[in-house]
Amino acid sequence: MLRRSSITSFCSQFLKSSYSHNLNYARSSSSLSSSSNPHLITSSATALDFSSKATTDFVSLTRHYGRCYWELSKARLSMLVVATSGTGFVLGSGSAVDFSALSWTCLGTMMVAASANSLNQVFEINNDAKMKRTSRRPLPSGRITKPHAIGWASSVGLAGTALLATQTNMLAAGLAASNLVLYAFVYTPLKQIHHVNTWVGAVVGAIPPLLGWAAASNDISLNAMILPAALYFWQLPHFMALAYMCRSDYAAGGFKMYSLADASGRRTALVALRNSIYLIPLGFLAYDWGVTSEWFCLESTVLTLAISAAAFSFYRDRTREKARRMFHASLLYLPVFMTGLLIHRRSDSEQLLEDNAKGFVKSASSGEALELDDNDDNQNIKAKKRQARPPVAYASVAPFPFLPAPSY
Numbered sequence: 350m351l352r353r354s355s356i357t358s359f360c361s362q363f364l365k366s367s368y369s370h371n372l373n374y375a376r377s378s379s380s381l382s383s384s385s386n387p388h389l390i391t392s393s394a395t396a397l398d399f400s401s402k403a404t405t406d407f408v409s410l411t412r413h414y415g416r417c418y419w420e421l422s423k424a425r426l427s428m429l430v431v432a433t434s435g436t437g438f439v440l441g442s443g444s445a446v447d448f449s450a451l452s453w454t455c456l457g458t459m460m461v462a463a464s465a466n467s468l469n470q471v472f473e474i475n476n477d478a479k480m481k482r483t484s485r486r487p488l489p490s491g492r493i494t495k496p497h498a499i500g501w502a503s504s505v506g507l508a509g510t511a512l513l514a515t516q517t518n519m520l521a522a523g524l525a526a527s528n529l530v531l532y533a534f535v536y537t538p539l540k541q542i543h544h545v546n547t548w549v550g551a552v553v554g555a556i557p558p559l560l561g562w563a564a565a566s567n568d569i570s571l572n573a574m575i576l577p578a579a580l581y582f583w584q585l586p587h588f589m590a591l592a593y594m595c596r597s598d599y600a601a602g603g604f605k606m607y608s609l610a611d612a613s614g615r616r617t618a619l620v621a622l623r624n625s626i627y628l629i630p631l632g633f634l635a636y637d638w639g640v641t642s643e644w645f646c647l648e649s650t651v652l653t654l655a656i657s658a659a660a661f662s663f664y665r666d667r668t669r670e671k672a673r674r675m676f677h678a679s680l681l682y683l684p685v686f687m688t689g690l691l692i693h694r695r696s697d698s699e700q701l702l703e704d705n706a707k708g709f710v711k712s713a714s715s716g717e718a719l720e721l722d723d724n725d726d727n728q729n730i731k732a733k734k735r736q737a738r739p740p741v742a743y744a745s746v747a748p749f750p751f752l753p754a755p756s757y
C-alpha cells in the first residue's frame with residue numbers, strides 16, 4: 350500500500366526524471382535547427398515539458414485512485430462473491446449456459462459488491478482506524494476523501510444494478526440492490542450494536558449465488574437453495590475463526606463480535622462446529638433435488654467431515670493455532686465445494702433422461718408398456734434413456750416381474 354508521502358515522493362522522482370529525459374530529447378532532436386531559430390527550440394521544449402508533466406500526472410493519479418478503488422471494493426472478497434454468483438448462474442442454467450449473460454451477471458455482481466464494500470468502509474472509518482488489520486485502508490489512512498469514496502460507491506452501485514436489470518432480469522437486479530442495502534445499511538451498523546451481526550452477514554454472503562441462479566432462470570426454486578445454504582452455514586465457522594483470532598483487534602475497533610463475550614471460546618467453537626455439521630445434508634439434498642449426480646454426495650460428505658473435524662479440534666483445544674487451522678479449512682472448503690457442484694451438475698436434459706428412465710422402470714414393474722413414449726421424437730434421447738437404466742432395473746421386468754422396481 351502506498352502512503353500519501355510515498356506517493357508524493359514517487360511522483361516527484363518520476364516527474365523529475367521524465368522531465369530531464371524529455372528535455373534532453375527535445376534538445377538533441379532540435380539541435381540541427383538551434384542556430385537558425387532559437388525561439389522555436391524554447392517553445393517546443395516548453396510544450397514537451399508541459400505534455401509530459403500532464404501525462405505523468407495522469408498516470409500517477411490513475412494509479413493512485415485505481416489502487417484506492419481496488420481496496421475500497423475489497424476486490425478479492427468481491428471476486429469470491431462473483432465466483433459464487435457465477436456458480437449459481439451455471440447451476441440455474443438448465444441445459445445450456447448462456448456465456449454472454451454469465452459475463453454480464455459477473456460484471457454486475459462485481460460492481461454492486463464493490464459498491465457495498467466501499468459503503469461499508471465509508472461507515473467504518475473511525476473503527477477501521479483503530480484496528481491493525483484495517484487501519485491502512487484508503488479512508489482511515491487519508492488516501493481518499495469520504496465524498497470521493499461515496500461518489501465511487503454510488504456510481505458503481507447504480508451502474509451495476511442497471512447493468513443487471515438491463516442485461517439479465519429485474520429479479521437479479523432486485524436481489525443485488527437488496528443485498529447491498531442489507532450489507533451496508535443493516536449489517537454494517539449492527540456490527541457495533543449486537544453480535545447477531547455475524548448471522549445477518551451470513552445471509553448477505555448467501556444471496557449472491559441466488560442472484561446468479563435468478564439471473565439465469567428468472568426464477569427461484571427450492572433446488573436453487575443448495576449453494577446459498579452452503580454459504581450461509583460455511584460463513585459461521587469462517588467468521589467465528591476470524592473473530593476469535595482477531596479478538597483484541599475487534600474489541601479495539603468497537604465491534605460486538607460473538608467471541609468477545611465468550612472468554613473461554615467454548616460457545617464460539619460450538620457455533621462453528623454446529624454450523625459445519627449443518628453442511629452435511631447438502632450433498633445429499635443436491636442429489637435428491639436433481640442438482641448434481643450422486644458422486645457429489647460422497648465428495649461433499651468428505652469435505653464437510655474435514656471442516657467439521659477442524660471445528661471439533663478447535664472446540665477441544667481452543668487455541669489461536671486451532672482457530673487458524675479451522676479458518677484455513679474453511680478457505681479450502683468453499684472453492685472445492687463449488688467446483689464439485691459444477692463438475693457433477695446435472696443439466697435439465699440429463700435430469701429428463703433420468704426421470705424418463707425412472708418412469709420406464711415404473712411402468713415396466715406395473716406390467717405396462719416397456720417401450721418409451723412414442724411421442725418422444727428425439728431418437729438420441731431415447732437411446733440414452735435406455736442406457737440410463739441401471740442394470741438392476743432389468744431384474745424387475747419379465748421374467749421377474751414380481752421383483753420390486755428399485756427406486757433411484
Ligand SMILES: CC(C)=CCC/C(C)=C/CC/C(C)=C/COP(=O)(O)OP(=O)(O)O
Nearest residue numbers: 430461462465525528529532550551553554
Ligand atoms: C451483490 C452484493 C451486494 C454482494 C455483497 C456481498 C458481500 C459484500 C458479502 C460480504 C459478507 C460479509 C459478512 C463480509 C464481512 O464484512 P466485514 O464488514 O465484517 O469485513 P471487514 O471487517 O473486513 O470490514
